[in-house]
Amino acid sequence: MGEYLYIMTDRNQEKRVGFVVSRGKRLAIVTLAGLIWIQPVLSLGPLSAPTDSAYAASSPVVKLGEEIITSGAKLAHYQYAVTRSGSTVKVLADVIQVDLTNPYVKLDVMTGKGGQVTTRQSVQGMAKETGAVAGVNADFFNVNGQGVPMGASISEGTMITSPSELQGMYAFAVSKSGTPTIDEYTFDGSIRAQDGTTFPLAGINKEAYRTEPDKGYSHVNALYIYTSAWKSTDRPKDSSTTPTEVLVQNNVVQQISPGAAIPGEVPEGAYILRAHGTAAAYITSHLAVGQKVDANYQLRSVTTGNTLDPNAQAMMVGGHTLLVSNGKAAAFTRSTSSISGSSPVARTAVGYSKDGHTAYIITAQKNENSSGMKLSELQGFMTSIGVWKGLDLDGGGSTTMVNRPLAETEVGLTFGTSNGGTTQRLVASGLGVYSEAPQGTLKGLKVSGASSLLIGQEASYKLKGYDTYYNPVDASGIQASWKSSNGSLVWTGQSFKAAKPGIAEITAVSGSAKTSMKVNVLGGADLNGLTASTQSLPLVAGTSADISVTAQLKNGSSVKVPAEALKWEFIGFSGSVKEGTLTVQSIKPGAQGGYAIARYDGFSTVIILSQAGQQTWENFENVSYPIAFTGLPVEAKGKAQVVQGTGDHASSKVLQLDYDLTGGTGNKYAYAQLNGTTGKSVPENPTSMSIDVLGDSSLNWARAEFEVGGKSVYVDLARQVDWTGWKTLNIDLTTSGLGSSAKLKRVYVVNLADGQDERALTGSVAFDNIQFSVPDLGGSANMKSATVVMTVGQKTISADGKKITVDVAPIVKGDVTYVPIRYVLDYFGGQANWEGASQRITVLRGGTMMDLTLGSKDIIINGKRKQVAVSPILINNRTLVPLRLVSEQLGIAVKWEQKTKSITLQS
Structure with missing residues (x-):
């Protein structure tokens, strides 16, 4: 989610430089000769458990399955029943359980790219880079800032970031002895000059924020340490202060830059003291090049007053409010309004068991299969599965879980994100699970490959192995014969080809042993949508176009449909589709329009062919009607005007919409209103619209409002503006019912109250080249008036x-x-x-x-x-x-x- 705030906490440990942790992937190599004696274990297969009867009937929690990730870590899948508005709603949750007493597994923080802050990366990217076998997103961060965790983060005793001076923000840590803790911390540190004087440190590797409760500027009259774990050359951006900086290496001052930042990044093995105001005066009065300077820091518990030595911690990640304490739902330690606490959204959390032996890494899904959780629901779920103490991590669009399936070498998404399918937000930090096990002997084998296919798809399957620590081993030397249980899949000699809908079991046989997996060949009933790459074409003999068709599955994913799996019908013309190219061969007498219908197992999509084509509606070169900004709530501010374009549109005029939605509450809107309240007429019966949009990566919702017969019709341009630069958007209007008298009234951006903290409240977008596709199907033979x-x-x-x-x-x-x-x-x-x-x-x-x-x-x-x-x-x-x-x-x-x-x- 990423709050626009920061964590109040305590003060840290002793001076540390930035780091990059390299965790290599462990892959055992097993020779063919060494496989002879272990072949009988082929039948072990993946270790997945069915529904857990311990959670049956009377409990709202049902365990749907369980799988081993590595020695000491397993992934459990749950369904949790909640009541909303008098109705029962079932939500999906996934939990990684880590045995903190197992020496072959550990937890650690994952940080951006290369272990550095100010470099966001997806959870999957961080896991792959660091060799994690599983992971989730972790700390909150300012989505409009530099990409720095709000709370403390520690890896292998090294402090990457200190906690921010914000109230009620908790953190999760595991000591080097394996003891978990969840507490609220503040940072406590100072530097000591060679003359014996000291000055307090405000933190390590922090971006600018407003402190609590005084709402002060974080870097005013303050001294910070920046290590090589801070990637950016801005230390930090937008601090409203002028820095004095000191380069320190081996506890010796190397350079002092009064009133200016030292150019470049922090060198490896060094750190920079960043001072302002009274801190800068101390620096210039007490430090000199060549003199020694020592930095010491620690964390202090807000709840007990006890100190915590960062050097003694294996890891720490920051979070938000406390959720569970003593096995019961805890009172929130901070307002949850900014993280949509009362709304069901995707959630991430972490906690541990009463005996401190088990860590629970928890996500609640929000996608087509699950509606997410309110924080109160998340508390109920956590206590139901045995969490003794737990806290909330960043959620919403940030919530992501990845895991390495048994015998595989790469992590993949555990479930589709709330951003849509496989789309992952780039986040500031993550919580990773790592295997520390040595190479083991081969324990079992499994069939690896796609678990679902479309008709016509071909897929290769392999035998993959795992060792006694459930880590992957190379099983490529094993020879096996393959077969399918029915005609849904056909063995071609090299691969399996999907022939018809249904579930088939693939079996691999080696000697007297065998292993298998089930594969679902998807039919039309498994689709939510079918989309052709082109939705309209001119009805002219000789017209040809390359056509690809994509299926949108009910699980939220999309896949290209093999050409041979499609059956085509042509109405109004004779045509053909060969090697992905649709060709109009001849027009039937009297036809004013045509339809090219593609069907996958009966599920259809259509391409409209017409004697008309695309019409340019507005390019903003000669606008003769008024354009104005309006906003909601009344505090919304902005400007809508035609200006000279930039980038790819530098030679043309564009409609620019600047907005500031920081004022007011609730859903927020910034409109570019066209032609007063009247709007401007669009061509009759448009089937699609294209528009060039200059994005601002705000993650806001871009829409257009039409008026038809006095009623508003809203059309999505982009659910998330997640790009910068110009992008052409193509919008299907066939189900919008625009008809023959539609007007385009305004284009605008929306920032909904739900999850508002995740999106930018200020920004600027631009629009250009609005075109409509208008099939001419409205003549007397096709669209009669009566x-x-x-x-x-x-x-x-x-x-x-x-x-x-x-x-x-x-x-x-x-x-x-x-x-x-x-x-x-x-x-x-x-x-x-x-x-x-x-x-x-x-x-x-x-x-x-x-x-x-x-x-x-x-x-x-x-x-x-x-x-x-x-x-x-x-x-x-x-x-x-x-x-x-x-x-x-x-x-x-x-x-x-x-x-x-x-x-x-x-x-």
Whole structure:
């Protein structure tokens, strides 16, 4: 999450220089000759436990499984039931349990890149760099700052950062003897000059912040140590002070720079004293080049007053509020409003058992499979699994867990992050798990490879081994034969090829032993979306375009669909798709538009072909209407104006939106309002929009607001502005219902109250080259205008005043009104195609394609799965669909008259 604050704590240990810890990966090599006697252990496979009956029935905690990471560390997967608004919600949590008495495993802090602060890195990147077998994100940090942990961090007795002078912020530490502690600390240190005088130290490797409770400037009249663990040449940025700096090496002053920073980074093996005000006066009065100077520091417990020697600590990471004490939920030691304490978000926490032998490293998932936890819920979960004392670590978009699966050599994500799938935030620090075991003998083997495949995908599988300490060994010398349990996977002689949906078991046989794994060949039911790389094309003979199709899976991940797994249908033209290239061969007589439909196991997406194309709507070169800034709440400030562009757009004019959302509370908005409150008309029936956006890496939400028929329609431009520089965004509008009279009113950024501490409150973005793709499917044959009146139970309808008899009447079933879709399309344009084998009807109208299946509440609209309240039904061989679908998805206005039970449709 990253609070915009810092940790009040204590003062540290003795002088230390920065460091880079190199932890190599341990991989045992086992020769083929050495495998003969251990082959019978092939059947051991991964050590994964089923649901733990100890947590069954009466407990809200259910253990879903467990796997060994390395000797002394295991990963447990949980489901935790909570009650929200009277309903039970089940949340997924993952816990790494570390045996602190096991000599073959240890915990340590992971810091940025190369063990240096001010260099953020993903948790996975830090784990790979340092050789961790598992890890999570750790301390809070200022997302708009330099990337420095707010609290203390210690690695192998070396202090990397000291705690900040903030109140109620706790830290987790493990001593070199293996004893865990959680406490609130302050920093206590000083330097001693050769003349015997001393001056207090304020901290080590800290960026600028406001102290508590006095809200003072951290670096005013203060003396800090900066070691080579501080990467940046700014020590620090934006401190509102002028530095005097002293370079110290081997306890001897090498250089003094009054009133100015010493250029460059801190040299390895040295440190820099950074002084201001009274501290600078002390430096110039008491230190001289060539003289000795000593630095000493320690931490002091706020709760007990006892001192803590950093040299005696194996590791320490800072956190936020205390969560658990004496096995019970603790009162929060700091306000949790800035970390969305009362909202369910992704969470990271750490704690230890009552006997101090077990550390618990905890995450709560927030993704498509889990809704996250409130802090109070996290407290309940922690106490349920045996945490005696625990604290909160950074959460929200920072929450990430990685682990090395058994027999593998690399760590991977344990679950999809709240940023979306595999996207990982770059964070300031992490908490890593490391194996200290020697090379062991081979204990077991497992099949390694993809656990899920799409139809048409080929995958190779390998045998991988693990030793007696559950660390990987090289098993490449083992020869095995392979087979599949059924026709979902086919062995090609070198690899397996996915042939049809279903679960198959891959088995490797070597001599008299065997091991296996299950592989799921995904079908259409496993997809949430299917997206073509191009969503619109000109309907012109000879047109060709390279097309790739990506499937969005229900687990949140995305994967490219093999070309051979797709079945194509062409409506309005003859065409082909060969080697990923779609070609329009000829246009059917009278066709005003066309559809290229790709299906994966029945799940569809569509490319719209039209005689029109993309229209430039605004490039801001000659703006003739007013543009103004508006914001919410009223304290929001900013400016919206057309200016000369920068970077790739330096030769053109752009719309720049500057914003300052530091004032006020709640959700915050910064708008660039176009043409007053009226907005500006956009082309009719647009299917997509492209816009160039200059990002500011604020992580704010970028949106556009349209108006259609007096109602606002909101469209996402980017869920997170996580880039700098110009980027072209392509936005699908086919399900937005913009129709024929839409206006674009404003483009804007949003910073929601939930997780607001994670995003920048000030920034600047810019917009340029707004274009709309407008398929010309609106002619008389495709998008007719009409007024049609139907009456429930009657087989006579009125179409533009003309009475017509039909063979099926609208009906009311329960609270839902159903209408015959084919007759709707007959009078308003479009077509409906029935596929009997799958009981599916495909509706095409304008820029919308909709697949509906009898008995299913899932519909597919332009490649996206959507769930509706009721499913379509079949009466007299006619498909009837809920009236709401007609109005919401096909853009046809509906009026219901309760007295006569009549339905008026207009377009």
